[in-house]
Amino acid sequence: xxxxxxxxxxLVTDTLLCAPRxxxxxxxxxxxxxxxxxxxxxKTAGRRDLLALTRAVQEVLRPTPHVRLVVNDxxxxxxxxxxxxVHVGQDDLPATDVRTLLGPDALIGVSVGSPAExxxxxxxxxxxxxxxxxxxxxxxxxxxxxxxxxxxxGTRALASRARAGGLLSVAIGGISAATAAAVAGTGVDxxxxxxxxxxxxxxxxxxxxxRAAMAGELVAR
Amino acid sequence: xxxxxxxxxxLVTDTLLCAPRxxxxxxxxxxxxxxxxxxxxxKTAGRRDLLALTRAVQEVLRPTPHVRLVVNDxxxxxxxxxxxxVHVGQDDLPATDVRTLLGPDALIGVSVGSPAExxxxxxxxxxxxxxxxxxxxxxxxxxxxxxxxxxxxGTRALASRARAGGLLSVAIGGISAATAAAVAGTGVDxxxxxxxxxxxxxxxxxxxxxRAAMAGELVAR
Numbered sequence: 091x092x093x094x095x096x097x098x099x100x101l102v103t104d105t106l107l108c109a110p111r112x113x114x115x116x117x118x119x120x121x122x123x124x125x126x127x128x129x130x131x132x133k134t135a136g137r138r139d140l141l142a143l144t145r146a147v148q149e150v151l152r153p154t155p156h157v158r159l160v161v162n163d164x165x166x167x168x169x170x171x172x173x174x175x176v177h178v179g180q181d182d183l184p185a186t187d188v189r190t191l192l193g194p195d196a197l198i199g200v201s202v203g204s205p206a207e208x209x210x211x212x213x214x215x216x217x218x219x220x221x222x223x224x225x226x227x228x229x230x231x232x233x234x235x236x237x238x239x240x241x242x243x244g245t246r247a248l249a250s251r252a253r254a255g256g257l258l259s260v261a262i263g264g265i266s267a268a269t270a271a272a273v274a275g276t277g278v279d280x281x282x283x284x285x286x287x288x289x290x291x292x293x294x295x296x297x298x299x300x301r302a303a304m305a306g307e308l309v310a311r
Numbered sequence: 312x313x314x315x316x317x318x319x320x321x322l323v324t325d326t327l328l329c330a331p332r333x334x335x336x337x338x339x340x341x342x343x344x345x346x347x348x349x350x351x352x353x354k355t356a357g358r359r360d361l362l363a364l365t366r367a368v369q370e371v372l373r374p375t376p377h378v379r380l381v382v383n384d385x386x387x388x389x390x391x392x393x394x395x396x397v398h399v400g401q402d403d404l405p406a407t408d409v410r411t412l413l414g415p416d417a418l419i420g421v422s423v424g425s426p427a428e429x430x431x432x433x434x435x436x437x438x439x440x441x442x443x444x445x446x447x448x449x450x451x452x453x454x455x456x457x458x459x460x461x462x463x464x465g466t467r468a469l470a471s472r473a474r475a476g477g478l479l480s481v482a483i484g485g486i487s488a489a490t491a492a493a494v495a496g497t498g499v500d501x502x503x504x505x506x507x508x509x510x511x512x513x514x515x516x517x518x519x520x521x522r523a524a525m526a527g528e529l530v531a532r
Contacts, residue, residue, distance in 0.1 A: 136402030137384060163358065165387040170408050181357030187391050 095158050095197050096126040097260045097280030098308060099301055105132045107288035113143055114150040116293045121157050123297030129177055131162035140164055144171045165191050185219045201225050203237040208248050212255040224248045226263025227273055242276055249277040267299045274307035316379050316418050317347040318481045318501030319529060320522055326353045328509035334364060335371040337514045342378050344518025350398055352383035361385055365392045386412050406440045422446050424458040429469050433476040445469045447484025448494055463497055470498040488520045495528035
């Protein structure tokens with residue numbers, strides 16, 4: 091695992107929601123407001139556009155190397171850009187194969203939406219996955235194919251088991267400033283946000299508001 | 312370039328057109344009928360399914376190692392499976408990046424639909440790309456986003472320039488047994504077929520018919 095990954099406020103990009111602003115522009119603002127990690131996700135882009143997008147976001151993050159960059163799904167793009175890691179869903183490459191391709195230093199995250207899916211990650215050889223994305227906390231229009239909502243109780247149960255198994259956990263799905271404190275208080279190591287930052291009129295202010303809402307709620311390790 | 316790539320009758324798979332038969336089942340039949348190379352293409356599959364599909368096709372091809380296996384777009388899947396190469400379109404990773412990831416021995420193909428796109432491939436450093444897919448010869452329902460049809464004259468012009476530039480060329484798009492001879496006579500090194508084999512009631516017979524139709528038409532190097 092890439093040392094120093096800070097998942098507290100983890101931005102997952104959505105190209106359409108950022109428009110008409112560019113994704114790198116929104117990322118820059120969000121980082122200035124307190125985003126601690128960035129995942130480039132664009133399931134509709136071809137690999138050529140995704141490579142260019144990832145490089146552009148990487149350029150924006152150059153002055154803040156503590157804000158790690160993760161690529162959703164595209165291991166080839168992560169290899170070409172030297173991104174800090176890859177996040178895979180249940181339809182993407184298995185974490186074991188991602189680890190084979192990326193080597194021991196990469197941050198590998200896996201989406202899990204149920205106890206059974208978490209069990210599969212926990213059963214992997216140590217060092218295969220570093221982080222689980224607990225998803226969705228609530229249903230969200232940005233990921234209509236996601237499973238049933240975990241809600242706070244489900245998130246708390248999965249976060250506890252992830253921590254006991256040595257995995258970082260982040261919660262994702264429909265989290266806004268109004269709910270960030272409650273989600274952060276479930277025992278996760280961070281929250282992932284898409285719409286609440288990408289669609290915000292002022293992404294920097296949105297990130298500041300989220301960080302303020304979460305203050306003191308995350309349980310230190 | 313992977314030595315011994317034989318592009319004469321190059322099958323590009325389409326999972327939906329093969330159904331209800333599996334892709335490996337159709338590939339096995341097609342190879343028994345004379346297909347000389349196979350490209351696994353499934354633009355709708357997630358990487359996990361594509362990896363499984365590629366491994367299943369690879370298993371089917373194990374007894375015929377002279378029939379090379381190419382993966383469409385997915386460099387990560389090619390790395391994991393040790394496939395013989397990757398074919399990229401204009402929206403996929405640039406050939407230079409694919410070569411970086413796959414190393415000198417892989418077969419790298421690039422789709423080109425115009426003289427300008429062929430110029431870009433010819434301008435790459437020697438050894439970057441090995442093959443161009445001239446596309447589409449005719450418009451085809453299996454690739455509705457393809458550009459204007461090259462028809463026979465356009466295919467002939469591009470094939471001639473590809474050969475002069477040291478590249479293999481194959482023609483793709485709407486080729487059937489009725490047109491295979493005319494396309495093979497344009498100076499390409501092979502023809503690519505999707506529907507005419509994947510949707511055939513008897514894929515082995517379809518491949519045999521195509522090989523018979525092309526007999527004597529391809530110009531040896």
